[in-house]
Amino acid sequence: MLYSEKVMDHLAHPRNVGQMEDADAIGEVGNMKCGDIMKIYLKIDENEVIQDVKFQTFGCGAAVATSSMATEMIKGKTVEEAMKLTNAAVAEALDGLPPVKMHCSVLAEEAVKSALEDYYKRQGKDPADYMAPVSGHCEDCCQQQEG
Numbered sequence: 001m002l003y004s005e006k007v008m009d010h011l012a013h014p015r016n017v018g019q020m021e022d023a024d025a026i027g028e029v030g031n032m033k034c035g036d037i038m039k040i041y042l043k044i045d046e047n048e049v050i051q052d053v054k055f056q057t058f059g060c061g062a063a064v065a066t067s068s069m070a071t072e073m074i075k076g077k078t079v080e081e082a083m084k085l086t087n088a089a090v091a092e093a094l095d096g097l098p099p100v101k102m103h104c105s106v107l108a109e110e111a112v113k114s115a116l117e118d119y120y121k122r123q124g125k126d127p128a129d130y131m132a133p134v135s136g137h138c139e140d141c142c143q144q145q146e147g
Helices: 005-012 061-074 079-083 087-093 099-122 138-146
Strands: 025-031 036-044 050-058
Touching: 005 061, 025 099, 036 061, 036 099, 050 061, 061 087, 061 099, 079 099, 087 099
Parallel strands: none
Antiparallel strands: 025 036, 036 050
16 A cells, blocks of 8 residues: 555654643544544634644554644634535645545544534534534445445
8 A cells, every 4th residue: 555755744743743631622533443533622712713733543544644634734724614624635635545545534524523513512502503514424434445
């Protein structure tokens, strides 16, 4: 399985790794079939700009790389802009992923959107009023790999 130079760079030097004690939002997703678990922490200011983002990922190299890239893509963006993140954009930013690893980019999108959903709930807002649907589900990718 060949990974792009960008995937290898984010794997060797992941950005924004760690935990955030005073996070304004936390999202956690995982799939026990593939063993990947991602946790995203967001620090959001009064203008709804993501000032800081951290992640913790347990999984394969592609899971770490997609988490790292996703955090880079949403840092400094508004909550509304971050909501538009797609797994395809994450994979494209990494110069592609092998088909059997595309579920990692889906998981990264799910983790970001899970954190944004948590943010809205903490604000006393109904996430359904603000959130776009996730463009895929990790379970779908993992089931396709098995079948």
